[in-house]
Amino acid sequence: MSALQQLGTDLRRRPGRHNPDAPGWTAIEWLLHPLDDVRASLWCPDSTYQRQGMNDAIALILLRCIGQGRTFWCWTAEDWLQLIGVGTAEFRKSSPGWVDGTARSTLAAYAYLLSGFTDFDRLGGFQRLPLSRRVFGEELVEQAHQQVKRVLYGWGYRIESDVDSRISPVLCQALLLNRSPLLQDLTTEAFARLRQHPAMRRPHIGALHAIQRAVASIGFCEPPPSPFRGRMPEIEGTARPWADWVERWHATSTLAPKTRATARSVLSKIGRWLAEEHPEITEPGQWTRRTCASWIAALDRMSIGDYVQRRGGLGDRQGQPISAETKAGYLTATRAFFRDCQEWEWIPRRFDPTRALATPRTVLAMLGPDPRVIADDIWAKLLWAGLNIQPEDLPTSYNSLRYPLEFLRAVSLAWLFSGQRSAEIARLRVGCVRWQHDGFSIPGDSREVLARDAVCLLDVPTHKTGTAFTKPVDPLLGKAIEAWEAARPSQPILTDRKTGDQVHLLFALRAHAMDKTYINRTIIPALCRKAGVPAADARGAITSHRARSTIASQLYNAKEPMTLFELQAWLGHRSPESTQHYAKITPNTLARAYNDAGYFERNVRTIEVLVDRDAVTSGAAANGEPWQYYDLGHGYCTYTFFEQCPHRMACARCDFYTPKTSSKGQLLEAKDNLQRMRANVPLTDDERAAVDDGQAALDKLLERLADIPTPSGATPRQIGIPAQATLLPVIAVNQKPT
Secondary structure, eight states: OHHHHHHGGGGGOOTTTOOTTSHHHHHTHHHHHHHHHHHHHSOOOSSHHHHHHHHHHHHHHHHHHHHHTSOGGGOOHHHHHHHHOSSHHHHHHHSOTTOOTTHHHHHHHHHHHHHOOOOGGGSSSOOHHHHHHHHHOHHHHHHHHHHHHHHHHHTTOOSSSSSOTTHHHHHHHHHHHHTOSOGGGOOHHHHHHHHHSTTSOHHHHHHHHHHHHHHHHHTSSOOOOOOOOOOOOOOOSSOHHHHHHHHHHHHHOOSOHHHHHHHHHHHHHHHHHHHHHOTTOOSGGGOOHHHHHHHHHHHHTOBTTTTOSOOTTOGGGTTSBOOHHHHHHHHHHHHHHHHHHHHTTSSOOOSOHHHHTOOOHHHHTTOOOOOOOOOHHHHHHHHHHHHTOOGGGSOOOTTOOOOOHHHHHHHHHHHHHSOOOHHHHHTOBTTOEEEEETTEEEOTTOOSHHHHTOEEEEEEOSOSSSOOEEEEEOHHHHHHHHHHHHHOOOOOOEEOTTTOOEEOBSSEETTEEOOTTHIIIIIHHHHHHHHTOOSEETTEEOOHHHHHHHHHHHHHTSSSOOOHHHHHHHHTOSSHHHHHTTOOOOHHHHHHHHHHHTHHHHHEEEEEEEEEHHHHHTTTGGGTOOOEEEEOSSEEEOOTTGGGOTTTTSOOOOTTEEETTSHHHHHHHHOSSEEEEEEEEEOOHHHHHHHHHOHHHHHHHHHHTTTSOOTTSOOHHHHTOOGGGOOOOOTTTTOOOO
16 A cells, blocks of 8 residues: 555556656556456557546556555445446546546446446446446447347437437446447346346336347347236235135236226225224134125225225325226126126135126116217317327427337327227227228328228227227327337337237337327327317216217217117127217207297197277276187187186087187178287196097097087087087187297
């Protein structure tokens, strides 16, 4: 150490000032020799400035040996970290003023080669590319970059820059951790080790996944495993046997992964409820009908937050009653669990899950169609925004990566026009659009006359409720999809999430399928901002599924509406009952149908009334003289309470009746002081049937009225008019107001 102290500033070995014959250099030759060997192996740009920076790095190492009183052979990772610094600012603060900034990268190279230092994640904003070039040489590192870049470039990783800026740092770090610049050394086992290395933090895993896919396509390793979206937490708060039964069912069931996960959560809550209310029951084989009834009662009174394992994210909803939909879903999961356990002969059949765990009628009564249709004015603005969307309308990631415009427009119009679920849109295949005219296929880019009137058909893959089918869509959507297919980079074959088939997914870029939540999380908020509408309305947040309900309701309420069965085929439902949850009759359509039904006109008829004004003004009406005459077509009725007469629609010609052919009737029509008015006459069911249904109903009415007294006191039978010979006077009665 004394020799190092004697050399002092000469440790920097500046040209013209360095004395290699000084006694101190001979004394530390054993210490300096390995440092010079490392410097000779490092790649360095051919410049005096860069070479001097490497000498400065050696000087810093020797000075730190003086400060610690021990050689660098004994240094730990913490010692090297203190020398390199957790950031550029700290490095400059702890180093002499003559040290250049390039020395930090060289120090990391010395730490890497001399002691195997790989704690790159603790170096702050540290550039891996200069370090990898110094260690392996610029040519080998660039060769590895070009090989990976060539594959990823073809998959669409290039957007605005030459290569995705996330890939280069992770690739350099992977080469350093693998201690080789050659891609063929990045084997499947090497990638597995890299994923477990502390320096590979969570943000790096996505880029490492892409790198392994590129290396696998070259042929040096196997494709990476599917990205793991988070491990399900261990079931807590239940009896251990119950948790084991739940895990066993979860591992055996063939339900969709999301459905299994939801059911597992419900069964975990049941286990916590059992531990609290029925601790003696620890296995599903111990359940009886009484246990089922107790669970249904507890579920009916359950609140949000009860029997949960984690309360984070509940917020203000905690303590509120759970909805009817949630209750029905919990019982569905419970029935599936016990049904499977019984059918697989895991437990004895002590009760029927379908009956013992049936959803109560009080809950079923609250379940029904609730399409949550978006208002027409808001929907029109969203359509405009989708037709005019631009890349700048959507947020970008930290490295300014965006999907291409053709991609954004095709996804937006698929949401606005296809009427499909977001998961189904994400699973559309390349070539899903076809053009057809009168049953004949036509190329989409055809300029023939027939192509102008061609129908655009969309092939929908196997979906939630049925198999694959084909539906007509707006040509705007077909042209947008074809524009994206023309601009779409070549992608590797991907796995369909639903069917497990190896297919070419339409909405795939950078060797990844579009996430099914992309429409809800990105597209819809962007369209709402562009259209100037809120992202939520009185019915809740605007989601991808609400577009399906809105389109279905508009097709059902159009001027030339689709029938329920046509709409069922267009939506891809198995039964019309499912379609009814989407097709909602609008108030305008309902009002039109109500008016067309003529409810008021059906139950009320109008009759013409003649009012004798002279009889009213002269006082004759007060003395009992007739002053109003109801025109029955064949005669006049002077009964003041005509609307209360049971024979009004089948006049029995009592004393209040005046035939038009009589002299009194002719004198009445000759008066010029008569005022003509209209009066509404409500009809009974029998009277309405007589008017609407014809002679048979009329005869039945007359037969019923044969012994009913008229206003004058005598019955039709006493008057002597046979019922079957009397005609119903409907000429004037059937007239409607003009």
